[in-house]
Amino acid sequence: CRQVSKAAAKAEVEFDYDGPSMKTTVPGPRSQVIEQLNKNVAAVNFFCNYEESRGNYLVDVDGNRMLDVYTQISSIPIGYNHPALLKLVTNPNNMSAFVNRPALGILPPENFPDKLTESLLSVAPSGMSRVQTMACGSCSNENAYKAMFITYRNKERGYSAPSVEDNTSCMINQAPGCPDLSILSFMGAFHGRTLGCLATTHSKAIHKLDVPSFDWPIAPFPTLQYPLEEFVRENAQEEARCLEETEDLIVKWRQKGKPVAGIVIEPIQAEGGDNHASADFFIKLRKIATKHGCAFHVDEVQTGGGSTGKFWAHEHWGMDDPADIVSFSKKLLTGGFYHKDELQPYRIFNTWMGDPSKNLFLCEVLNVIRKENLLDEVARSGKALLNGLYALQVQYPGLLSRARGQGTFCAIDVCDDATRDKILVRTRDKGILLGGCGQQSIRFRPSLVFKEYHVHFFLNVFNDVLAEFK
Amino acid sequence: CRQVSKAAAKAEVEFDYDGPSMKTTVPGPRSQVIEQLNKNVAAVNFFCNYEESRGNYLVDVDGNRMLDVYTQISSIPIGYNHPALLKLVTNPNNMSAFVNRPALGILPPENFPDKLTESLLSVAPSGMSRVQTMACGSCSNENAYKAMFITYRNKERGYSAPSVEDNTSCMINQAPGCPDLSILSFMGAFHGRTLGCLATTHSKAIHKLDVPSFDWPIAPFPTLQYPLEEFVRENAQEEARCLEETEDLIVKWRQKGKPVAGIVIEPIQAEGGDNHASADFFIKLRKIATKHGCAFHVDEVQTGGGSTGKFWAHEHWGMDDPADIVSFSKKLLTGGFYHKDELQPYRIFNTWMGDPSKNLFLCEVLNVIRKENLLDEVARSGKALLNGLYALQVQYPGLLSRARGQGTFCAIDVCDDATRDKILVRTRDKGILLGGCGQQSIRFRPSLVFKEYHVHFFLNVFNDVLAEFK
Helix, strand or coil, X not given: CCCCHHHHHHHHHHCCCCXXXXXXXXXXXXXXXXXXXXXXXXXXXXXXXXXXXXXXXXXXXXXXXXXXXXXXXXXXXXXXXXXXXXXXXXXXXXXXXXXXXXXXXXXXXXXHHHHHHHCHHHHCCCCXXXXXXXXXXXXXXXXXXXXXXXXXXXXXCCCCCCCHHHXXXXXXXXXXXXXXXXXXXXXXXXXXXXXXXXXXXXXXXXXHCCCCCCCCCEECCCCCCCCHHHCHHHHHHHHHHHHHHHHHHHHHHHHCCCCEEEEEECCCECCCCCECCCHHHHHHHHHHHHHXXXXXXXXXXXXXXXXCCCCCHHHXXXXXXXCCEEEECHHHXXXXXXXXXXXXCCCCCCCCCCCHHHHHHHHHHHHHHHXXXXXXXXXXXXXXXXXXXXXXXXXXXXXEEEEXXXXXXXXXXXXXXXXXXXXXXXXXXXXXXCEEECCCEEEECCCCCCCHHHHHHHHHHHHHHHHHHC | CCCCHHHHHHHHHHCCCCCCECCCCCCCHHHHHHHHCCCCCCCCCCCECCCCXXXXXXXXXXXXXXXXXXXXXXXXXXXXXXXXXXXXXXXXXXXXXXXXXXXXXXXXXXXXXXXXXHCHHHHCCCCCCEEEEECCHHHHHHHHHHHHHHHHHHHHCCCCCCCHHHHHHHHCCCCCCCCCCEEEEECCCCCCCCHHHHCCCCCCHHHHCCCCXXXXXXXXXXCCCCCHHHCHHHHHHHHHHXXXXXXXXXXXXXXXXXCEEEEEECCCECCCCCXXXXXXXXXXXXXXXXXXXXXXXXXXCCCCCCCCCCCCHHHHHCCCCCCCEEEECHHHCCEEEEECCCCCCCCCCCCCCCCHHHHHHHXXXXXXXXXXXXXXXXXXXXHHHHHHHHHHHHHCCCXXXXXXXXXXXXXXXXXXXXXXXXXXXXHHHXXXXXXXXXXXXXXXXCCCCCCHHHHHHHHHHHHHHHHHHC
16 A cells, blocks of 8 residues: 555555555545546445455545445455455466356356356255356346246146247236236335336335336334343234234235235345344244245345355254245355255346356355354454444433344444434544445444454444544 | 367467367267256356357367357457457456456446546447446346436426325335336337346247236337348338337327336347348337437347447437437446436446446457457458348248348348257357347357458358258
């Protein structure tokens, strides 16, 4: 780093800076000039110097170096410019994977099956040995929904060939070929912004406004009261209410002639405000899906990849048969979904179907996670973070509440959204990047190399900022 | 190349092999073994050795080297392992772009605006100076549709803020927040396979079957009779009929309470069978869109990038104001869409919004296209190809018909689909890769470095194959 030669020297060994270094408020003058010159970049926070960014620290074009506890909306698994990933790019054996992007569904590279085994299949969720890669999170969920629809109709047809009427009516978007099937989703959910995904997203109006949608059932997601140990009975009742209403909706939509082919849910509603539910809730929900012949799709786009302390958040439920489909993207670097054998994917297709160069990176990321025991680190850092948040909400009772989390996948509520937004800006100007979610929450989404000492550093700065708002 | 040291030596200079070299039928034994071992790869043609592939030649794992006239479903712009692209990967200045994928909508790299100017904006369609990158073709069209819906409703609201009812109803997928708007598409069209795109795709039943859809209007696309010069009057009548029905559908859907917010069309229907229409048809259609307040979206995902002899196929229409939105992917290496200033994209967002490393490649591709005058080459090769196809359909009148094309973006019909498929396999075993499209067409989709001598070589082999089917 040009500005901090000492830190750079240290980073040679540890591949991380030793702290933030702020030159200006953010966005700084240089970021602002670049933005003013451009009409093709709309919602930019600031411009980044990714060459100088390293480990947990994101450097901007004004030379500000910030501890990144948001990591590109939770999509940087092992920090910036990790040496293992840089090495991969410079390896001449990998050049061809970057330069020749194949139509993966028909003409895969020779090593693709091995690389799948080494990467995605080595972390396959319980009960699943098949995976389909995709280019992004939205495409992953869109195609997962299609797999559920196709499976549902295949069963209805008794696995026989589609009728002439099926084949002709579908060409003009009509039933029975394009059947009136539905996906059940939950209020507060976020599953992406393409038209199919958006019909199951219910986090913010601005995401959905003005876009045509489907008449699909939307169940309530439990609103838990915190601290959990004080509201055991109330929360159990709340979860029971939501499960009951879910089952009612499945029956109602079947009666309406729009049967529920699948249920989609996040293990923790992220964009919608870091809303948690108990393992018991998910276990019972999975049983309801099975009972009513609905496929059960767990969307791990934001929760997957290790930040809850397990590789998949749904592993915390402790089930052998947690889902029929698990979708992913973000920290996995490639989109895609795992599925059970029954959900035959032979009709899921597009030109690229992912990008094999991303699988190469994922192999290295998984190697680093294993070699450095990063899931244990996350559990340790997460415990320190959540305990720190508990302490802060006691210290600032009018300001903070509902500290919650799994691993470092944590959040806390602020008294109102305006104050939340001010706290985010003040914290950023002190060299720490955080993100908001839901109405008035702050979400913590560090990478997996976020250590206990990063937690303590963050808590100190956060404490200083909160004191200003007391 | 291990097998052909002489050819490899030549390729040092010309970066291309001097012809196919077949060791086995395709898929060869090694491809078959790899496929049998794997249940995660479904519709594979064969496995590839991308390291050994070069220029116009794709090499498979059995050492077969094939002249590629299909190029990964038309997505390889300047051949395999082009030296300019290899150099880019080995440039240390670019490493960070591969390793640190940003959330481009909020935290772009410093050079992103410049790279956009140098790449996508340097080839912006007439009347457009804004572009939004996306990860793939389907996402590009999905988000283009959203931009059209948002623009339509913004106009309806008189650009005032949405009502409370808008904001609450959209959260549960209901009007007025999620309005009953539609996109008009054409029979035979292909715009992608996610749920929004799929509602405008009408090429093959197997793409659409079992997936819920929208009640959106579908207009007839002209079915031209060939040779064009013999059916001038009939084809003009056919186009007039289609335009009239399009206008009727717009009125009808408005009356149904599902106004058409946008019209989407390919300049040449590719997947649907390489269906062409005249410039006059498109000019009149664009006027109908403007007259009825529908945005006009030209989908150049397959036609864009130079293979018609112009960078965009719609340039053949000769209009100053050809469209409101132009989407792209495939040969552009990144997905995305251009749009006019009026279609404000501030609400189009997702985590990745493309991949800046793909823009770096695109800069180099455009440099090569300019430096080597590849659009002129395409026009030259295309002329030779189309003339050759004309000659062959005269020679094999019972077998071939309807030779058609622009640049190298050519196609020809075979008497029936079974014969078409057999011809594709035979041609492949003789070292040339082609693709099918529509009911009984063969489509030609070489890269931009496909020269006249490649055309002549192809025509000779194709002639030999056709003679077997006479």
